[in-house]
Amino acid sequence: MTSASDNNGELPAIIGGAAVRPQGPPDWPGVDPAVSAAVESALADGTWGKYHGPHCSQLAERLAEYHQCEHAILCSSGTAAVELALRGLKVGAGDEVVLAAYDFKGNFQDVLTVGAVPVLVDVFADNSNLDPDGLEEAIGPKTRAIIASHLHGGVVPMSDVMQIARRHGVPVIEDACQMPGAVIEGRIAGTVGDVGIHSCGGSKLLSAGRGGALVTNDAELVQRVRLYSHRGNEAYPLSELQAVALLPQLDQLDVRNAQRQRNADRLRQLLADQTGLAALDNSGTTALPGYYKFGFTYDVGAFSGLSRESFADSMRAEGIAVDPGFRALHRIHSRRRFRTVGDLHNAERSDECVLTLHHPFLLGSDEDIEQIVIAIDKIRRHATMIQQQK
Numbered sequence: 001m002t003s004a005s006d007n008n009g010e011l012p013a014i015i016g017g018a019a020v021r022p023q024g025p026p027d028w029p030g031v032d033p034a035v036s037a038a039v040e041s042a043l044a045d046g047t048w049g050k051y052h053g054p055h056c057s058q059l060a061e062r063l064a065e066y067h068q069c070e071h072a073i074l075c076s077s078g079t080a081a082v083e084l085a086l087r088g089l090k091v092g093a094g095d096e097v098v099l100a101a102y103d104f105k106g107n108f109q110d111v112l113t114v115g116a117v118p119v120l121v122d123v124f125a126d127n128s129n130l131d132p133d134g135l136e137e138a139i140g141p142k143t144r145a146i147i148a149s150h151l152h153g154g155v156v157p158m159s160d161v162m163q164i165a166r167r168h169g170v171p172v173i174e175d176a177c178q179m180p181g182a183v184i185e186g187r188i189a190g191t192v193g194d195v196g197i198h199s200c201g202g203s204k205l206l207s208a209g210r211g212g213a214l215v216t217n218d219a220e221l222v223q224r225v226r227l228y229s230h231r232g233n234e235a236y237p238l239s240e241l242q243a244v245a246l247l248p249q250l251d252q253l254d255v256r257n258a259q260r261q262r263n264a265d266r267l268r269q270l271l272a273d274q275t276g277l278a279a280l281d282n283s284g285t286t287a288l289p290g291y292y293k294f295g296f297t298y299d300v301g302a303f304s305g306l307s308r309e310s311f312a313d314s315m316r317a318e319g320i321a322v323d324p325g326f327r328a329l330h331r332i333h334s335r336r337r338f339r340t341v342g343d344l345h346n347a348e349r350s351d352e353c354v355l356t357l358h359h360p361f362l363l364g365s366d367e368d369i370e371q372i373v374i375a376i377d378k379i380r381r382h383a384t385m386i387q388q389q390k
Ligand SMILES: *Cc1c(COP(=O)(O)O)cnc(C)c1O
Pocket: 076, 077, 078, 079, 080, 104, 106, 107, 149, 150, 151, 175, 177, 178, 198, 199, 200, 201, 210, 211, 212
């Protein structure tokens, strides 16, 4: 326990020791021969630089086929996709949209952007995802949509959400940005809600630096989204060059998701032996989750009072990509902008306790996964020293 016996390798990197992974976290996106070949072919035939070419329509077709739904609309980001979905559902001034108080900030902003009021409900204590229990009370005469986001490898129990939503005639936007290709209660994430959202942002599982998509069977929604976004030119475009880079990634999605799931299960097992750390729990629903982030909670008490932020800093110094999760939306926005339902206690706890591991580790080897735990152990043993020396 004492520092006297520590050699440099045993000290945490944040206070001068050698990092567990001096090479840092795995890169994303990495070198991908299939993407290189596809992009090269678009460079060779000139489609890379054109407004219109075959790749965007191919990608939209492939996305629809993959999701076994009728329509996929490509757009410039996941954030734009949520906005377009809201507009496609005719959400506007004075309307209300229900979403979890612990969610991606852009979803909250999108609701404001269309002139509507976010109504925030709590999340599950053990997985930080939307708890349908709050929906019944949140839905009122002004409610025009519900946004359900699957976050950090945790999933929203969609059948419960849909049951309540259907009873009230409120459409559901299912944000699958963090888990393209995940299977939730037997259905592909994004296809249970009335419209599904995907992101192709620079850190996402299907990445083109930027980009997004909506998937749906609702032809009227598609019509309204097209009317809104086509202004002679496309106002929220995804380019041919982005589409060409995405097509081979979609082909590889299932294989990669399976690999991420295997590694996530292994990490889950390893964390079960760690006091003070608990992986987000999906036992309440059947799912093969996707992992844009692998989420877990952190208990300061089990790390001699080392703050979550210092723990994350220490992990990153070891070369492990760990970051605090989202801020609770009601804590970072003016009270005048939203309405809340219930005490949002679990969202606040998530705001304070959630950590996320970035997904590229989950495509790594057993050794990559074990290094995560080696780093955790090292930081735990030196938690007091880190607080004194930082
Ligand atoms: C990344 C993300 C988005 C938005 O995606 P962008 O393409 O970055 O705009 C939306 N929702 C969730 C849950 C996300 O993680």
